[in-house]
Amino acid sequence: MSSGSVGDVIAVLRQILDDLDGAAVAATTAQKSAAAGTRHYQTATEGADSSHATAARTQASEAAAKSGKIARLIAEAAAEISHYANHIAPGSVPTRTSATGGMLSGEALAKPSHKKGSLAAKALGRVGQVRSSDDGLQHFGKLGGILQDAAKGSGGTAVSKTPDFSFQPTHQPSASVGDALLAALAVAIVGAKGVELMSRMRRRTRNDDTKEKG
Amino acid sequence: MSVDEVKSRLREGTEALRSAADTIHSVRETVRSCHVAAIAVLTDSQHPHVTAALSRLRSADDEGELVLRRIDGGADSAEEYAKALG
Amino acid sequence: MEEETKFLRALLRQDWETYDSFTEKFQSEGKGTPVAIIGYSFFVAVQRRFAENKDAREIIRFVADARARLLEGRELPAKEGEALIYAMLDMDMPGVEEIVEDLNVGVMAEIQGQLLFRLVEDAELTDEQLDELLLEAEALLHENHPVE
Numbered sequence: 001m002s003s004g005s006v007g008d009v010i011a012v013l014r015q016i017l018d019d020l021d022g023a024a025v026a027a028t029t030a031q032k033s034a035a036a037g038t039r040h041y042q043t044a045t046e047g048a049d050s051s052h053a054t055a056a057r058t059q060a061s062e063a064a065a066k067s068g069k070i071a072r073l074i075a076e077a078a079a080e081i082s083h084y085a086n087h088i089a090p091g092s093v094p095t096r097t098s099a100t101g102g103m104l105s106g107e108a109l110a111k112p113s114h115k116k117g118s119l120a121a122k123a124l125g126r127v128g129q130v131r132s133s134d135d136g137l138q139h140f141g142k143l144g145g146i147l148q149d150a151a152k153g154s155g156g157t158a159v160s161k162t163p164d165f166s167f168q169p170t171h172q173p174s175a176s177v178g179d180a181l182l183a184a185l186a187v188a189i190v191g192a193k194g195v196e197l198m199s200r201m202r203r204r205t206r207n208d209d210t211k212e213k214g
Numbered sequence: 215m216s217v218d219e220v221k222s223r224l225r226e227g228t229e230a231l232r233s234a235a236d237t238i239h240s241v242r243e244t245v246r247s248c249h250v251a252a253i254a255v256l257t258d259s260q261h262p263h264v265t266a267a268l269s270r271l272r273s274a275d276d277e278g279e280l281v282l283r284r285i286d287g288g289a290d291s292a293e294e295y296a297k298a299l300g
Numbered sequence: 301m302e303e304e305t306k307f308l309r310a311l312l313r314q315d316w317e318t319y320d321s322f323t324e325k326f327q328s329e330g331k332g333t334p335v336a337i338i339g340y341s342f343f344v345a346v347q348r349r350f351a352e353n354k355d356a357r358e359i360i361r362f363v364a365d366a367r368a369r370l371l372e373g374r375e376l377p378a379k380e381g382e383a384l385i386y387a388m389l390d391m392d393m394p395g396v397e398e399i400v401e402d403l404n405v406g407v408m409a410e411i412q413g414q415l416l417f418r419l420v421e422d423a424e425l426t427d428e429q430l431d432e433l434l435l436e437a438e439a440l441l442h443e444n445h446p447v448e
Contacts, residue, residue: 008352012255016248023244026237027274033234034285040227041292044220052295056224059288060231066281067234070241070274077270081252084263119387120343121247123400123408127339128445130405132304132332137323139406140333142375143413144311144319149371151314246444253440254347272443 010092013085017093020078027071034064221296228289235285242278245271301431304334305438308341311413312420312430335409336445340437342412345419346388348433356393359385366418376414384411 038060045053085093133139215223249271256264301309307326310318326332350359363381370376383399386392420430 005352009255012251012351016251019244019248023241023248026241026244030234030237030241030281033230033237034281037227037230037234037288040223040230041288044215044223044227044292045295048295050295050298052291052298055291056227056288056295059284059291060227063231063234063281063284063288066277066284067238070238070277070281073270073274073277074241074245077267077274080263080267080270084256084261084267087261087263119390119392119396119400120250121243122397123384123387124250124339124343124444126400127335127405127408128441131334131336131445133335133406133409135332135406137326137331137333139335139410140307140311140413141323143333143410144316144323146370146372146375146410146414147311147314147417148316150369249443250343250440253436253443254344254351268443 006089010085010089013081014093017078017081017085020074020081024071024074024078027067027074031064031067031071034060034067038064217299220299224292224296228292231285231289235282238278238281238285242275245274245278249275301435302337302438304337305434307334308337308413309430309434312417313427333406333409335405336441337434337437338409338413338416340441341434342384342416342419343388344433344437344440345416345423346385349419349423350385350389354389354391356386356391362418363415366415369418370414376411380407381411381415384408385415 038057041053041056041060045057079095082093082095086095249268252264252268252271253259259265259268303322303325307319307322310316310322349362359382360378363376363378363385366381367376367378379395380399380403383393383396386396387400420433423429425433
């Protein structure tokens with residue numbers, strides 16, 4: 001896997017900077033909306049002695065302030081990235097001061113803010129939120145089976161190892177004992193999905209024994 | 215202001231806040247995807263400019279979360295106040 | 301390195317003893333397939349291989365090659381395999397968005413896992429390089445989905 005030329009890196013950084021510029025502008029817009037919302041709440045609740053009224057005004061005001069902070073943080077991040085880009089390739093991007101987030105070109109302002117990376121972010125968002133799927137390791141077991149079969153098919157590395165699919169941490173004496181133990185363990189511990197997983201492993205164990213003898 | 219005018223004004227406020235929330239939601243997605251892209255392309259991840267940039271992006275994302283919570287909270291409080299008015 | 305990451309490492313290194321111990325441990329703890337680290341590792345590997353040159357023909361050829369090397373090529377559906385690679389590269393080809401949204405995450409992990417294995421093998425990564433890839437993926441995962 002190549003690490004990419006500097007030119008390629010700069011191209012990606014430029015795209016990132018474009019997107020961050022758009023995001024900073026958007027955050028400022030959000031700050032203005034939130035500030036307007038705060039003013040509406042203030043007008044509506046003027047003179048009211050109510051904890052709800054106070055909470056509404058306070059939180060709206062904080063939302064506005066934090067939105068402004070977001071715009072600043074994004075601009076600062078963009079400034080740092082632009083400095084780094086010029087570090088690895090002098091003169092490659094216009095440096096920007098963090099205060100203004102750099103001057104937006106006319107083109108950048110005219111472009112509608114599209115979500116870069118939305119496909120990757122969507123896919124990664126789905127798996128990232130779930131973390132682990134609730135499948136009793138069924139999918140991972142299948143993956144293991146596929147890769148083992150593939151390795152054996154091409155005469156790969158698995159041949160030299162003694163495949164040990166026992167659920168005992170120690171050495172497994174023989175296939176028949178192992179099968180009986182697996183069956184007992186399956187019912188006792190892991191339930192239906194685990195039994196399916198171990199059936200696959202048992203099948204592979206028998207195949208391995210056959211192959212090693214042959 | 216009459217009760218109706220107050221409620222109407224509160225609604226306007228909530229609408230403005232919801233609009234801000236939508237925008238911040240998009241901003242967070244952009245910040246995250248830029249963060250991911252930056253990490254993927256910047257192998258010299260120990261450089262001060264890089265760590266500073268990534269740290270800012272992380273903070274921006276965190277602040278975004280807080281903004282969304284404040285907006286939810288503020289809108290809920292406004293609604294409670296409106297209900298109490300009858 | 302988290303347990304899920306080590307589990308994936310064992311799979312990719314074809315270290316079946318370690319793979320089996322982790323299987324036992326995860327089963328007893330009621331933990332399922334670690335789809336997140338698989339997805340993020342797949343993302344990093346795809347970036348390294350294809351980000352510079354987002355050539356659809358290269359990607360199609362890669363997936364076809366990966367399928368050919370499996371005994372049961374039907375475990376790796378070509379269309380979904382290509383779509384998941386396109387998604388990681390933000391190549392908005394027809395049908396990619398639907399697949400990203402609708403595919404079951406467990407099945408997604410299976411496809412990504414197979415392609416990830418092929419990417420790692422093709423690159424002939426040393427153990428250290430593989431660790432580095434997995435740690436980068438883990439870091440990305442934490443950035444985007446901090447554990448509360």
